[in-house]
Amino acid sequence: MDITFYSLGAAGEVTGSRHVLEVDGRSFLIDCGAFQGSRAEADRKNRNLGIPVDRIESVILTHGHYDHCGLLPVLAKQGYTGNIYATPASRDLASLIMMDSAKIQARDAEYLRKQARKRGEKFDWQPLFSEADVVDVSNQMVTVSYNRPVYIGDGVKLEFFDAGHILGSAMAMITVKKGGEEVRVLCSGDLGRPGKPIIRDPDTKLPAADYLVLESTYGDRRHDTAGNAMEKLAAAANRTAEKRGRIIIPAFAIERTQELVYYFHLLTDEGRIPEIPIYVDSPMAVNATTIFQVHPECYGEDIHEAFIRHHKNPFGFNSLHFTTSVDESKALNGRKGPLIIISADGMCEAGRIQHHLIHSIGDPNTTILTVGYMAENTLGRRIRNKEAEVKIHGQWFMRRAEVEEINAFSAHADYAEAGEWLGALDTSRLKRIFLVHGEPKAQAAFKRYLAGKGYGDPEIVRYGGTYGLS
Numbered sequence: 001m002d003i004t005f006y007s008l009g010a011a012g013e014v015t016g017s018r019h020v021l022e023v024d025g026r027s028f029l030i031d032c033g034a035f036q037g038s039r040a041e042a043d044r045k046n047r048n049l050g051i052p053v054d055r056i057e058s059v060i061l062t063h064g065h066y067d068h069c070g071l072l073p074v075l076a077k078q079g080y081t082g083n084i085y086a087t088p089a090s091r092d093l094a095s096l097i098m099m100d101s102a103k104i105q106a107r108d109a110e111y112l113r114k115q116a117r118k119r120g121e122k123f124d125w126q127p128l129f130s131e132a133d134v135v136d137v138s139n140q141m142v143t144v145s146y147n148r149p150v151y152i153g154d155g156v157k158l159e160f161f162d163a164g165h166i167l168g169s170a171m172a173m174i175t176v177k178k179g180g181e182e183v184r185v186l187c188s189g190d191l192g193r194p195g196k197p198i199i200r201d202p203d204t205k206l207p208a209a210d211y212l213v214l215e216s217t218y219g220d221r222r223h224d225t226a227g228n229a230m231e232k233l234a235a236a237a238n239r240t241a242e243k244r245g246r247i248i249i250p251a252f253a254i255e256r257t258q259e260l261v262y263y264f265h266l267l268t269d270e271g272r273i274p275e276i277p278i279y280v281d282s283p284m285a286v287n288a289t290t291i292f293q294v295h296p297e298c299y300g301e302d303i304h305e306a307f308i309r310h311h312k313n314p315f316g317f318n319s320l321h322f323t324t325s326v327d328e329s330k331a332l333n334g335r336k337g338p339l340i341i342i343s344a345d346g347m348c349e350a351g352r353i354q355h356h357l358i359h360s361i362g363d364p365n366t367t368i369l370t371v372g373y374m375a376e377n378t379l380g381r382r383i384r385n386k387e388a389e390v391k392i393h394g395q396w397f398m399r400r401a402e403v404e405e406i407n408a409f410s411a412h413a414d415y416a417e418a419g420e421w422l423g424a425l426d427t428s429r430l431k432r433i434f435l436v437h438g439e440p441k442a443q444a445a446f447k448r449y450l451a452g453k454g455y456g457d458p459e460i461v462r463y464g465g466t467y468g469l470s
Contacts, residue, residue: 003176003183003469005213008050010437011463014217014375015067016045019435021185023156023176027055030172030187030213031062034070034101034128036347038377041346046071046128050464053080058152063087064093064167064191064254066101073098073129073266076137085152088143089161089168089295093254093288095141098134100253100284102127104350106265114392145297146170146203152166162201164192165411166255167298173206180269183469184429187213191413191421195226197262198255198292200300202413204424210431211469213459214422215372219446220413221407229408230272233263236367236404237273237340245365246417248401250353250380252346253285256447258292258371260342261320262303268319275319278360281329281352284312284345286322334357348379358392366401370411376439417447422455434459434467 002024009016014270016035021028035045053075061069061084072084072094086094098465105127116123144150148397149159155177160170172187186209192199213302224232251257257280280286323329329352332341343353360366362385382390386403389396413421431449435443435458459467 006466007461010177011461017068026057029059031068032071033068059084072137073133074439084141087168091141092291093160102131159201165190184209185211197339207427208429216435216443217412217444221443223414224408232406234272241338241365246337247367249342249369253344254288257285278340283324331377364400370405
């Protein structure tokens with residue numbers, strides 16, 4: 001057997017996951033994600049998939065986050081007509097995210113076109129894909145439930161296991177058989193954390209793999225505990241209530257928003273915070289919450305017990321309001337505090353969160369609460385770094401708002417949690433670990449940590465570097 005692994009994204013960086021497993025010259029693409037960063041760099045990288053579509057036999061989608069699914073419409077637009085395998089929840093969430101991206105790109109193009117026209121300049125930028133392209137690629141998605149092996153090519157078997165990252169997220173076990181030989185490659189996708197609300201812990205009952213492709217986003221960091229996060233949330237909410245200010249929370253519409261709603265619900269029920277109006281200002285988050293409600297097969301036991309059996313709506317309570325229209329969103333900026341606004345995009349690179357920041361970033365009574373990973377060169381990273389002045393929609397704004405970080409909400413395992421997960425696996429056949437999806441500093445630290453745990457010499461994957469698997 002001739003098996004080669006290489007990466008076309010998330011190699012020495014965190015976003016834009018695209019990995020390829022070649023079996024006797026046949027290519028199987030694992031994720032097809034968009035790069036997120038500065039606008040110019042993202043546009044350049046996202047227009048180049050790095051692989052001719054006619055070489056791809058099948059596509060495997062580990063989960064529905066934009067940096068893993070965002071370029072699937074580009075793949076279809078360039079001529080890929082084969083199957084895209086995903087769990088049922090991942091299919092629904094990915095379709096939602098891709099459609100939202102198509103709408104945002106169309107709005108951005110129109111806005112930038114108008115601005116260029118005012119300056120008397122020519123504007124020829126085109127969106128990566130349209131809503132029609134999303135419809136086309138959604139029809140290519142084949143759903144496969146956890147623990148249900150399927151053949152995706154001659155002698156190539158796929159089986160999904162719960163990654164515990166977001167709703168429907170999966171680790172992909174790819175088994176290649178030829179003659180009497182068998183090679184198993186496990187791709188972690190994004191590895192989740194144990195003890196998270198709503199979804200189950202990452203699965204550890206997997207067949208022994210020969211090779212592991214492992215994410216390393218937090219290879220040099222530990223997360224706060226959930227209890228710590230609750231304390232910080234409560235403290236921020238109570239301070240906000242006292243000064244009648246507002247909390248602005250940039251949050252991904254999928255998983256992070258639902259988790260925040262869950263925690264605010266608990267804090268309100270327990271009387272640890274007053275009934276502050278909480279607005280989820282994101283049409284996609286509203287739709288994603290509906291998807292959460294129709295996929296209870298992904299829930300952990302706690303949410304079944306605490307909400308499904310005792311409340312009609314696990315993501316609803318008196319203080320919570322969902323806004324969908326543009327007029328409702330604009331009206332929030334004129335409301336007096338105290339109030340909490342949870343809005344997408346999680347890295348502040350697009351969407352309604354930018355408008356809320358424009359109106360509130362200069363207000364010292366505002367707290368901007370960052371609750372997730374912010375990629376380099378994004379607006380969210382600059383705010384998290386507490387830069388004194390930031391550019392939004394081409395204009396500079398002085399930051400007078402407080403900035404606070406809670407790192408317990410990450411859906412990615414930290415280095416110790418990843419080590420504990422790995423220690424619970426059957427590693428009797430493991431020959432090598434390949435590290436992807438991480439910044440260089442985090443990957444170097446994680447490599448040392450894993451080597452110290454006895455896992456040999458993990459390979460930090462280079463963009464386009466090829467690695468033979470025997």
